[in-house]
Every structure is written in structure tokens, then in C-alpha cells.
Amino acid sequence: MKTSTSIKWTGNMSWETELFGHKLVLDAGKENGGEDKGPRPKILMLTALAGCTGMDVVSILKKMRVEVEDLQIIVEGDMTEEHPKYYEKMHVIYEFKGKDLPMDKLEKAVNLSEERYCGVSALYKKAIPVTTEIRVVE
Known part of the structure; x- marks a missing residue:
């Protein structure tokens, strides 16, 4: 395609x-x-990753019947100092809001997105380290 x-x-x-x-x-x-x-163009790389994995995670959690009140995804990128400047690593923070959210299902949804469904994540991981953190706010 x-x-x-x-x-x-x-x-x-x-x-x-x-x-x-x-x-x-x-x-x-x-x-x-x-x-x-x-x-600026480069920041859209972080936005693309957040949007791609976010859509996956929300879809997967709906199928699991996990009701999340809110989800914010923060992607931090560490850029090189020398030209050409590029992101040398990224860190994705998933901030879930809700009551009694099952951590095992949140982790499974995030892992499925990152390892199977999110094409942006798959491409970036071929070039740089991409780490993940899950936070739950009640």
C-alpha cells in the first residue's frame, strides 16, 4: 500500500x-x-507517536470493557545537540484517569499497541530507544 x-x-x-x-x-x-x-516539523514526530498509540490503546481497552475517564499521552523526546538534530530517544507516558482501573489490562493494551499495532512506534523503535511508563490517577 x-x-x-x-x-x-x-x-x-x-x-x-x-x-x-x-x-x-x-x-x-x-x-x-x-x-x-x-x-515545527520535528515535534509532529512526537505527536504522531502519541496519536497512533493512543488510538490503539483506547480501542483495545473498549474491547476489554475497561472504562477510562480520561487518557493523556505525553511523549518526551531527547534531541541531539549537533546537526543534524534528531531525537535520539523517546519516552512515552500514559496517564490514565479512572477508578479501580485494572493495571494488568492497561499494561496489556499498551503492550499490544507498542508491539503489534502502532506503526509509528514500530518504525521509531528500529532507529532509537523508546521507553514506556504507565501512570494511574484516581
Whole structure:
């Protein structure tokens, strides 16, 4: 299955794309010659990982009949100091909110996402260490 996207330069450091009918603008910060019209490209790598695994985990937990009040996924990326700057490792924190959440099922859902379903995680793990943490807030 082949997928593609395109991005159009809109002047200065700004770029625009449309993904499934949703407009997305990328830009550099003012300190780097941009106008801060949108997020920087690299941070979207962290967002892609959070979104991919988040959708998996929510879907898996629904099938397990685990009711979560809220879920926040934080992805921390450690970037290299030298150019080309890239994430040399990532840490994913799953913050579940709810009462009497079964930790074994939360762990199973996270593991299934990370090891079987999330293509973003699978790709990143081929290049860098990706670690995981699960937190439960009642």
C-alpha cells in the first residue's frame, strides 16, 4: 500500500498541507526566521507517536470493557545537540484517569499497541530507544 502527501511553500519558512481535508501549517519560530504560524516539523514526530498509540490503546481497552475517564499521552523526546538534530530517544507516558482501573489490562493494551499495532512506534523503535511508563490517577 502506497501513501503520499505533499507540502507547499507559502513563503518565508512557512509550509502548508492538507491531510484528509484538514489544513496543516508548519513554520519556524521567529528566532529561526519564521513567523510562528504553525508547529515545527520535528515535534509532529512526537505527536504522531502519541496519536497512533493512543488510538490503539483506547480501542483495545473498549474491547476489554475497561472504562477510562480520561487518557493523556505525553511523549518526551531527547534531541541531539549537533546537526543534524534528531531525537535520539523517546519516552512515552500514559496517564490514565479512572477508578479501580485494572493495571494488568492497561499494561496489556499498551503492550499490544507498542508491539503489534502502532506503526509509528514500530518504525521509531528500529532507529532509537523508546521507553514506556504507565501512570494511574484516581
